[in-house]
Amino acid sequence: MLTLDFIASYLRARFGDDERGASLVEYALLVALIAVVCIVAVTFLGSSAQSKFNTIGSSIGS
DSSP states (O other), rough: HHHHHHHHHHHHHTTTOHHHHHHHHHHHHHHHHHHHHHHHHHHHHHHHHHHOOOOOOHHHHH
C-alpha cells in the first residue's frame, strides 16, 4: 500500500491536478458531436426541402 501511495503522490506531483487537458478533450468531443448533428440535420432537411420544392414547382408548372 505504501508503494501505491508513493506512486500516486509522484504522479500527482509530476502531472498535477491540472484538468485543462481533460476539459479541452471534452469541449472537442462536444464540438464534434454538434457538427455531426448539424450535418445530419442539413442532409435530412435538404432532401425534404428539395422534394417539397419539386412538388411546388411541378404544381405551379402544370
